[in-house]
Amino acid sequence: MNSREYIESGILELYVFGKLSDEEIAEVNQMAEQHSDVREEIKAIELAVINLSHSVAPHLSATNYEKIRTELLGKHKVVTMKSKSNWAQYTGWAAAAILVIGFGLQFYKLNQTNEILNNVSTEKNLLQESVVDLELKKKESDEVLAILRDTSNVAVALTGQQVAPKAFAKAYYNKATKAVYIDASGLPTPPKGMVYQVWALKLEPVLTPTSIGLLDTYATSTTKVIKVENAEAPQAFGITLEPAGGSASPTLEQLYTLGKV
Incomplete structure (x- = not known):
């Protein structure tokens, strides 16, 4: 299998998200050492994960975001890794990025819900004020009619x-x-x-x-x-x-x- 076929097989995406066995990881590392286009594809996938986590979870602090980003970018040297420990460290940061995306979505939905509730409360208050205003106007109108109709x-x-x-x-x-x-x-x-x-x-x-x-x-x-x-x-x-x-x-x-x- 040449490098292009290897890239199109989808194994590199599984590699970035930590879904491969130790043997498969070793195989990817070997292919990355031998083929520059495989190394570049791994970098592109990692950057896509970073950018996705930042755009979907905008409330992530700059400090934490940069920390995750630094770790993932540092992963570019993974092609020379031989031990399992460095891969475990990388997958930990990838999992953290995915968790951030999830929390960001939940936080965004919570903000939307709170905004909807605030709008409903405001509309309810305005409606109550309108009802009170109409009742006062009706009372005044009734009083005027009583004066006009009083034959005394x-x-x-x-x-x-x-x-x-x-x-x-x-x-x-x-x-x-x-x-x-x-x-x-x-x-x-x-x-x-x-x-x-x-x-x-x-x-x-x-x-x-x-x-x-x-x-x-x-x-x-x-x-x-x-x-x-x-x-x-x-x-x-x-x-x-x-x-x-x-x-x-x-x-x-x-x-x-x-x-x-």
Whole structure:
């Protein structure tokens, strides 16, 4: 058998992975001494094992990888070996490389599993937040519907004034409970540092404004229907734009809407 036929027989792969008998190992060593292409093929197979272990197990430390690599590359001198002890040392490193590949695959699969679990947990949290948000919106909508359907409530249209002619709002006033709700959906978004303030007005015998609250939840309210303080027999309602925190008396130059009960 010539060297090419010997290489193609597959015996060199078994030699590198330690699957030959002592007699077969001795035969390979003899062929390697006599034929340079056999020696080169053994080196190529060993390098393939090294590269495979490094690419499949990327988490192997540089120190351990170099140690294994050095040992396997040192095996290039195996063609002159005559004793069994050096071969046993080589096969030990080859087994270590195979173990590293196995551990690397297991570690990679574990990381993938953990990543999937983290993604599922994140999606679950987002879903729970969405459900809570929908429940809050439904609750607000139900409250608004209850206000609109309550025949005890008087709807008072508040029309835009000189500072904001296109603005509008609506007050829902319950004469029995004195409760007041303001639908502020027709008001423009207040500038930063400003807030809408609601006034219950008595027109006779003299104009008397009484603050019944701030629409300070305007930005966060989804329905823009906001409950303010109770009012005692108001004759009109007005809404002004005031500095954050409100004012003791209405700024008439910033009167946005006004309407009689």
